[in-house]
Amino acid sequence: MEKDDIVLETKGLKKTFVTNKGKTQVEAVKGINLKVNKGKIFGFLGPNGAGKTTSLSMLTTLLVPTGGDATVVGFDLLKEPEKIREYIGYVSQSGGVDMSANAEDNLILQARLHGASGDVAKKRASELIKQFELSEFAERKTTSYSGGQKRRLDLALGMVHRPKLIFLDEPTTGLDPQSRAHFWEEIRRVKTAGVTIFLTTHYLDEADNLCDYLAIIDQGTIVAEGSSTQLKRQIGRESIIIGFKDMKDLEQAKSLLGKQSYILKLRSEENKLHLYVKDGEKLLVDVLHLLDNHAVEMHSIELAKPSLDDVFLEKTGRSLREEGS
Amino acid sequence: MKLVYDTHILLSRNLKKRFGEKIWFFLGMLQPALYLLLYMPLLKNVGNTSALPLERITQIFVPGMLIIMGISSLFVGFSFIPEIREGFITRLLVTPISRAAILLSFIITQVVVLFLQVIILLFIAFLLGLRSSFEAAFLSLILVALIGITMSSLSYTISIITRSEDALASIVNTLYLPIMLLSGIMLPISLAPDWLKSAARFNPFYYAVEASRALFLENYSAPVIAEGFGIMLLFAVISVWLVVKALRNMTS
Numbered sequence: 319m320e321k322d323d324i325v326l327e328t329k330g331l332k333k334t335f336v337t338n339k340g341k342t343q344v345e346a347v348k349g350i351n352l353k354v355n356k357g358k359i360f361g362f363l364g365p366n367g368a369g370k371t372t373s374l375s376m377l378t379t380l381l382v383p384t385g386g387d388a389t390v391v392g393f394d395l396l397k398e399p400e401k402i403r404e405y406i407g408y409v410s411q412s413g414g415v416d417m418s419a420n421a422e423d424n425l426i427l428q429a430r431l432h433g434a435s436g437d438v439a440k441k442r443a444s445e446l447i448k449q450f451e452l453s454e455f456a457e458r459k460t461t462s463y464s465g466g467q468k469r470r471l472d473l474a475l476g477m478v479h480r481p482k483l484i485f486l487d488e489p490t491t492g493l494d495p496q497s498r499a500h501f502w503e504e505i506r507r508v509k510t511a512g513v514t515i516f517l518t519t520h521y522l523d524e525a526d527n528l529c530d531y532l533a534i535i536d537q538g539t540i541v542a543e544g545s546s547t548q549l550k551r552q553i554g555r556e557s558i559i560i561g562f563k564d565m566k567d568l569e570q571a572k573s574l575l576g577k578q579s580y581i582l583k584l585r586s587e588e589n590k591l592h593l594y595v596k597d598g599e600k601l602l603v604d605v606l607h608l609l610d611n612h613a614v615e616m617h618s619i620e621l622a623k624p625s626l627d628d629v630f631l632e633k634t635g636r637s638l639r640e641e642g643s
Numbered sequence: 644m645k646l647v648y649d650t651h652i653l654l655s656r657n658l659k660k661r662f663g664e665k666i667w668f669f670l671g672m673l674q675p676a677l678y679l680l681l682y683m684p685l686l687k688n689v690g691n692t693s694a695l696p697l698e699r700i701t702q703i704f705v706p707g708m709l710i711i712m713g714i715s716s717l718f719v720g721f722s723f724i725p726e727i728r729e730g731f732i733t734r735l736l737v738t739p740i741s742r743a744a745i746l747l748s749f750i751i752t753q754v755v756v757l758f759l760q761v762i763i764l765l766f767i768a769f770l771l772g773l774r775s776s777f778e779a780a781f782l783s784l785i786l787v788a789l790i791g792i793t794m795s796s797l798s799y800t801i802s803i804i805t806r807s808e809d810a811l812a813s814i815v816n817t818l819y820l821p822i823m824l825l826s827g828i829m830l831p832i833s834l835a836p837d838w839l840k841s842a843a844r845f846n847p848f849y850y851a852v853e854a855s856r857a858l859f860l861e862n863y864s865a866p867v868i869a870e871g872f873g874i875m876l877l878f879a880v881i882s883v884w885l886v887v888k889a890l891r892n893m894t895s
Contacts, residue, residue: 378737382895403739414734417725418660430652431738475734 325483325514326354326377330386333372346372348538349386354483354516354531359509361529362518363626365638369538370518371411374487377516378408391482404432407476407484407513411491413468414475421456421463421471422447425478432479442478450474450504466497473504477513484508486517490524502528522626522638534630541633546626553624553632555582556598558605560591561618571614575605589617594628646747649740653748654755660722661756671756675712675764679705679771682829701773705764706855707828709783710848712760713790714822716753720798720811723749727806742890746799750883753795754788761787779858782868786855789875790848796882803889826852850874 330349337344347369354360362370375381377390379399388395391405416424422443429439447456450470455463460471469489476484489505490498505528509515519525525532526546533543542549562568568591575581575593580601583594595601598621609616630638662668683704726732735745761784765773801811823829825839825846832843843849854871857863 380733380736380894400739403737406737408734408737410730410733412728412730412733414730416656416660416731417729418663419656427652427656428734428738431649431735431740433739 323356324353324389325356325392326352326360326388326390326516328352328377328386328388331373331376331383331388332385333369333376333381334384345538347376350533350535350538350540352533352540354514356514357509357512358530359505359515359517359528361525361532362516362535363520363522363525363529363532363630363638364518364535365520368535370520370535371487373535374485374516374518378406378485379403404479405482407479407481409472409476409484409486409489411487413472415460415468415471417460420459421452421474424460424471424475428475428478434479446474446477450477464497465493466500469493469497469501470504473501473508477508481513483514483516486515488518488520490519490521498524520638525626532626534626534633536630536634542629549626549629550624553628555594555596555628556624557622557628558593558595558598558602559620559622560593560605560609560616562589562591562615563617564615565589567614567616570612571609571616574608574612574614578608580604646741646744649744650747650751653735653740653744654751657748657752658755661752672760672763675708675760676767678708678711679764679767683771698772698774701768701771702775702859703831703856705768705773706783706859707826707852708764708768709761709787709855710790710826710852711823711828712757712764713787713851714794714819714848716757716791716794717798717815717818719749719753719795720802720815721808723799723802724806724808724811727802736894742887746883746886746890749799750792750795750886754791757787757791758784773859775859776861778863779861782858783855786851786858786872786875789872789879790851792879793875793882796879796886800882800886800889803886803893822846822848825849828852847874847878 329351331347331352332345332349333347335344335346336342350369350373362373364370372381376383377388377395379395379402383395390402393401393405395402416427419427425443425446426436426439429442430436434442447453450473452467452471452474455467460468463471473486473489476486486505490501493501502524505515505517517529519529529546531543531545532549534541534549542552544552560571562571568586568589571591572584572586575591576584581593581595585592585594593605602619602621606616606619627638630636683700723732732745736742765780798811798815801814805811805814825832825843826848827833827843832840832849835843850867850871851874852871853867857865857867857871
C-alpha cells in the first residue's frame, strides 16, 4: 500500500560532469536519496549552483545520470524514460513557451505532442485557458505577455496532458510580489486537483509557505529534510536579535554576552547581534538586565523563532540569505 | 506511423512560424530574384567571352544560384538558438515525441522553404529566357534538397553546441566566402590562378555547381553529375549524423 503513495524515489542519484577534455570532474549531484509522496508539494531548497536544476533535469529524463537509480511515476528512469515523459509535466526556469505563437496555439501544440487529436487538443486548450485565467490575452502573441501572464501559461503547458507529477524549476523567480502570491495560489489549486508537485526554489518564504515537505540541498548533497515545522523544531533554538546605533556598544555587548553560558552561539551582522538561545522568552529579560547594568545602549530588540535560514545555517555554516540571488 | 505523425505536427508548427513572419518571409523569397536581376547582367562581359546571349548566361548562372540557396540554409540556426534559449526545445524533449521526429521536422521545414524558393527562382529565370527540361529542374531540386539537409543540419549542430548567435554568425561568415568563391558561382573558376583552381577541387560545392550546370545543359552523361550527387549525399549523411550526436550530447 505504501508503495502506491510514492510517486518518485531516488537511490544514490548522481551526476558528474567531465569538462576540460576529461581533465576535471565536477560532481554536481553527489548521490541523493529522495522520496516524494503523492499529492504533496515537495520543495527542493538550496542556493544557486547547489545541484537543484541538475537533479531536476535527471528526473525529467533530460539528463542521463552517472550513477544511482530512480523511479518516477512508477517507471525506471534509466530503462523507461519514454514512459515517464507521458506522465510528467515539466516547467523549466525559462518556461518553454513558443514565442512565435499565442497561448492557444501553444496549448494546442503541446496537447498534440502528447498524442491528442486536433479536436481534443482544441477543447483541452480552451479548458486550460479558462482554468488558468488566460482568456484575456490567449489570442495575443506571447511576446507581449507580462512575467506573471507568461508564468501562468508555462504552468498550463505543463498541465496539458493531466500529468501525475509536475516539476517546476524556480517557478517564481523574477516575479513581482503580487504575481508571486497569485502564482502560489495557482500551484495550490494544481495540488487540489490531485497532482503531485516537485519544485525547486531558493526562496525561504516559498519553501516555508508553499511546500509540504522539503529537502535542503547544498553542494550536491541533501543536508536536511522534513516539513518546514519539523526542520525548524530540529534546530531547537530561538534567536534574540539586538540592534545597536553605535558599533562600540555592539562590541561591548558581544564581549559581555560571550561569557554567558546560556548563549549557544553569537553572530553579528551589520549593526545587529544575533544570540542563539534555548528559551528565548525567559532569557530576554536576563539579557536586557545584563546590558542595562553595564550601560550598553541598545536600539532595538526582538525575539525570532527559528527560520529555515537558521536550519540552513546550522547544517552548512552559511546563510542562504547571504547568498543573495 | 508515429514518427511520421509526430514529425508532421512539428513540421506544421514550424512552417506556420516561417510563413507567419510575412514581411521577412517575402523578403527571403525575393532574395534569389534580386540576385538574378542585379547580378546576372554583370556576367555579360566576364573574361574573354564577349557578349554572351542572356539565355546562355542564365544556363550558367541559374544552376549556381540554386546551389547558393541551398548553402544559405546555414542561416536557419539564427531562429533556432532563441528557441533553445527560451526552453522550447527542452519542452519538446520532455514530451513523448521522439528525438528523431524533432530533428526531422526542423530539417524538413528548411527543405520545404527551399523548394518554394527554387520554384520562384526558376519561374523568374524562365521569364528571363531560361529554357530547360523538367528532368533537369527536378534533379536540381533534389540536389538543392541534399544541400539544404547538409547545411541546416550543420547550422543546428553549431547552434546546439554554441547556443550563441555571435558564434554562429562568425562561423557562417567564415564558411560562406570561401565556399562561394571556390564554387565558381559568382565568377567562373576558369578565371582563377592555378592554386585557386586546385583549392576549388577541395570545395564539395564546386562539384554540386558543376553537376547542376551539366543538368541544365542537358548533358546527362557527364560524370560530374554522379560526382556532385555522390558528394552531396555523403555530406548530407555526415551532417545529419553530427546533429543527431549534438542533440544526444545535449542530454548527457
